[in-house]
Each structure stands twice: as C-alpha cells, then as structure tokens.
Amino acid sequence: MGESRPLSRSEALQLGPGWRHACHALLYAPCPGRLFGVVPLGHAVLMQMRFDGRLGFPGGFVDPRTGSLEDGLNRELQEELGPGAAPLCLAEGDYLGSCRVEAPQRLVTHFYTRRLSLEQFRALEEGATRAQEHGLEVMGLVRVPLYTLRDGVGGLPTFLSNAFAGGAREQLLESLGILGLVPEAQLSEAVAASPKSPDAPQPS
Ligand SMILES: O=c1[nH]cnc2c1ncn2[C@H]1C[C@H](O)[C@@H](COP(=O)(O)OP(=O)(O)O)O1
Numbered sequence: 247m248g249e250s251r252p253l254s255r256s257e258a259l260q261l262g263p264g265w266r267h268a269c270h271a272l273l274y275a276p277c278p279g280r281l282f283g284v285v286p287l288g289h290a291v292l293m294q295m296r297f298d299g300r301l302g303f304p305g306g307f308v309d310p311r312t313g314s315l316e317d318g319l320n321r322e323l324q325e326e327l328g329p330g331a332a333p334l335c336l337a338e339g340d341y342l343g344s345c346r347v348e349a350p351q352r353l354v355t356h357f358y359t360r361r362l363s364l365e366q367f368r369a370l371e372e373g374a375t376r377a378q379e380h381g382l383e384v385m386g387l388v389r390v391p392l393y394t395l396r397d398g399v400g401g402l403p404t405f406l407s408n409a410f411a412g413g414a415r416e417q418l419l420e421s422l423g424i425l426g427l428v429p430e431a432q433l434s435e436a437v438a439a440s441p442k443s444p445d446a447p448q449p450s
Pocket of ligand 1 (some may be wrong): 260268270301302303304305306307308353354383411412413417
C-alpha cells in the first residue's frame with residue numbers, strides 16, 4: 247500500500263475516471279461489561295476477518311458515477327453484514343474523511359462512523375451469519391479490544407500487530423481518538439507497545 251494523503255470529499259469526487267473509490271464504516275456501541283469482572287470494555291467496535299486473512303471494516307468498492315457514496319456503502323454493508331444492516335442507512339452526516347492512495351492502484355478511501363445502541367450492535371452480530379458474503383469475502387466479525395492489560399501488551403497493542411487491509415489500521419487509530427473511545431495517550435502507548443513495533447518490549 248502506497249502513502250496515503252487526506253483530501254476533502256469534494257476534491258475526491260472531482261478526481262477523474264482513473265480513480266477507484268471505496269467506502270468503509272466503523273460501527274460501535276457503548277458496552278458496560280468488564281472483562282474478568284475487572285477490566286472495563288468501554289465500547290464494542292466492529293471489524294471483520296476478511297477472505298485474505300486481513301482485518302478490515304465492512305464496506306467495499308463503490309462507483310460514484312452510478313449513485314452517492316452512501317448508496318454504495320449501504321449496499322456493501324448489507325452484502326457483508328446481512329439484512330440487519332438495512333435500517334442503519336448511513337448518510338453524509340456519518341462521514342469522517344477521505345484519503346487518496348496512489349499505489350498499487352489509484353484509490354480513494356472514504357470512512358464513516360456510526361454509534362449504535364448495544365442492542366442494535368448485538369442484532370447485527372447475530373444476523374451477520376445470514377449475510378450474502380458470510381464465509382466468502384467475510385470469514386467472521388470481531389470486536390476490537392480497546393483496553394491494554396496489565397502486562398502492557400495484551401489487548402489493543404497485540405490486536406494492532408495483526409495484518410490489516412488497506413488503511414484500516416490507520417482508520418481505526420484515528421477514529422478511536424476522534425470519537426474519544428480510547429484516550430490519545432493510551433493509543434500512543436498501545437502503538438508503541440504493539441509487538442511488531444520496533445519500540446515494543448521484546449519477549450524474554
Ligand atoms: O477497512 C478498510 N479500510 C480501508 N481500506 C480498505 C479496507 N478494507 C479494504 N480496503 C481497501 C482494499 C481495496 O483496495 C479496497 C476495497 O476493498 P474491499 O473492501 O475488499 O472491496 P470489495 O468488498 O471487494 O468491494 O479498499
């Protein structure tokens with residue numbers, strides 16, 4: 247994946263036909279539970295294990311010549327999450343930002359976030375096995391651990407050492423900070439402690 251640069255929605259939509267567009271969404275819900283009765287979960291944040299073994303957000307390629315970005319995103323969400331995604335109907339108000347990437351292909355990624363109730367979130371998880379792409383492009387849904395365990399590595403730092411599709415890792419880190427789901431200082435510590443980071447403590 248080449249270097250990615252932010253650009254505005256209108257700049258993105260003015261790019262020529264040589265550019266492909268993809269929309270993805272972070273869906274989340276407040277989650278009052280505690281791991282082992284001790285560690286606050288904070289929020290449930292949805293990602294998915296993809297066909298290629300990488301983690302990504304639900305969404306996919308859209309064609310802005312045939313409809314709005316959000317039309318394309320909502321169609322992709324239904325294919326990957328099932329009919330339970332239909333009532334979500336993401337809109338321009340859920341848009342967070344866009345980035346352009348020149349290599350290996352000319353791609354603009356558009357990112358959205360939507361806060362759900364925990365009941366809505368659980369209903370999506372339960373319905374996802376009935377999605378058209380379940381077991382095909384989507385191997386299963388995962389929740390992102392937002393905490394860091396007492397060893398300083400377990401939880402978010404270790405999650406961040408997975409392989410991610412496109413700019414999904416950067417989208418995750420940026421939106422966790424913007425939405426206030428993880429304090430910025432804890433995010434920076436998690437990145438530094440992630441087992442693939444050169445700064446991370448090495449196992450003895
Ligand atoms: O979660 C993601 N965040 C940013 N970019 C992503 C993410 N997942 C995939 N990608 C990249 C990879 C591809 O170049 C395009 C579209 O991929 P995908 O979602 O697999 O598209 P389809 O479902 O096949 O339409 O975005």
